Amino acid sequence: MSNQMEYKCPACSGALAFDSASQKLKCPFCDSVYNLDQFEQQQPDPAQQAQAQQGEQPATGGMNWNVEPGSEWAAGETDDISVLSCNSCGGEIVCEDTTASATCPYCGNPVVLKGKLSGMLKPDCIIPFKLDKNQAKEALKRHVARKKLVPALFKDKNHIEEIKGVYVPFWLFDAQVAANISYKGERTRTWSDAKYKYIEHNYYRIYRAGYVAFDQVPVDGSKKMADDLMESIEPFDFSQAVDFKTAYLAGYMADKYDVDAETSIKTANARIRWSTEDAFQSTVQGFTGVTAEESYINLQNGVARYALYPVWLLNTRWNGKDYVFAMNGQTGKFVGDLPLDKKAYQRNFAILGGIFSIVASVLAFLADYIFF
Structure with missing residues (x-):
């Protein structure tokens, strides 16, 4: 018994091709169209066929x-x-x-x-x-x-x-990601009086954790x-x-x-990692500056x-x-x-240059003619 799988048109024996428009198998010779699942059912499943020959049942389930x-x-x-x-x-x-x-x-x-x-x-x-x-x-x-x-x-x-x-x-x-990230945040306040300009710096420890x-x-x-x-x-x-x-x-x-x-x-x-850190840092708002100090990211499943x-x-x-x-x-x-295409560019540039030269000459002639 042969295990060979062929995708031939039942009507004319032509080679079938997957048609993106119809999402079906289509014959380019006679235009016959076949449903993919139905056509697959007409062919023996190689995995099941091999298992059947060995007296086995198809495996089910997964990890x-x-x-x-x-x-x-x-x-x-x-x-x-x-x-x-x-x-x-x-x-x-x-x-x-x-x-x-x-x-x-x-x-x-x-x-x-x-x-x-x-x-x-x-x-x-x-x-x-x-x-x-x-x-x-x-x-x-x-x-x-x-x-x-x-x-x-x-x-x-x-x-x-x-x-x-x-x-x-x-x-x-x-993947599922469990992350724990700490940041140093800074807030500044500026004011001045008649003699001085003042800048106040306040620093904060910020924590973010989640999945x-x-x-x-x-x-x-x-x-x-x-x-x-x-x-x-x-x-x-x-x-x-x-x-x-x-x-x-x-x-x-x-x-x-x-x-x-x-x-x-x-x-x-x-x-x-980059996407996780970016998503967590986007939740840290209201600071003039934020710096990540420690980052713990654990991938699971x-x-x-x-x-x-x-x-x-x-x-x-x-x-x-x-x-x-x-x-x-x-x-x-x-x-x-x-x-x-540099040749085409130079050719077009030369043509445009010639046109501009002719236009300039005509304008100069008209200006002289009008003046006199």
Whole structure:
């Protein structure tokens, strides 16, 4: 018995792709549409199938503490998934097995090496794409159109077609925080008389203690994805996250994480600590100056999850520099730098200079004519 999972159209046998508009599986050949859950039910669950073959029952329940987010792939679950590796930047892109070739969404170079998926955990959840490729292209066109002096390459229709939908790996951290922070506060009072100016300083010891709950603190799991770029297109609405199914990858790519959860804990703790200290200090008011002296922060009931977030990406290399455009595939928030075409700038400057020279000459002539 084969464990292979296939997402083929029952009507024409074409490869189905996840349609962001309808949130269903859609055939690009005959336009048939299938409900995701119903289609999943038609396929044998690899985990249940493997357990059934071993005479086991599916496990139920869970643990309150999860130090290892994600899970192992079941037997046969990755048969239709391959990994494309980029020789240039080292990026590894997870995609459908039918993808023959592609360009790297991070550096734009051709991706030629192909292998089977290994060494990657199965995501706990995923936020499916809500915006399709046409919407991403229109957003990019509007972004470029606002900049008049950009190189022609950035406006090229064929180049814009290369924009790719990529699921970016994230580690999400939940925690309850117990904090106890002491501050030194200062209040000043100023007055004067006929001879002197007086300043009175009063100092106070201030204490704050309490609890804060954090949900889905995100840490980017990809070294190739610039952190400031991802922070610029945040936030993502986690309320729309669903349990991961391989069908959501149909028609898209997924970045294979190269920063594990253990490494990401340091970043998550720093964000939680900073947010906690900022929230507590915001309650200390009515002072001319406040300084934190002692800070005790204890994280409890920490839970980590592995998630995939949707991002539209386009990488453009121009004059030896990479320009990356990113759009939140859920909300449509779009960011990206655009270079100045110096030749176009100089050409426009010369044209405007010529026009101003002609206008100045005409005005000078008219002034002389009127004077005489």
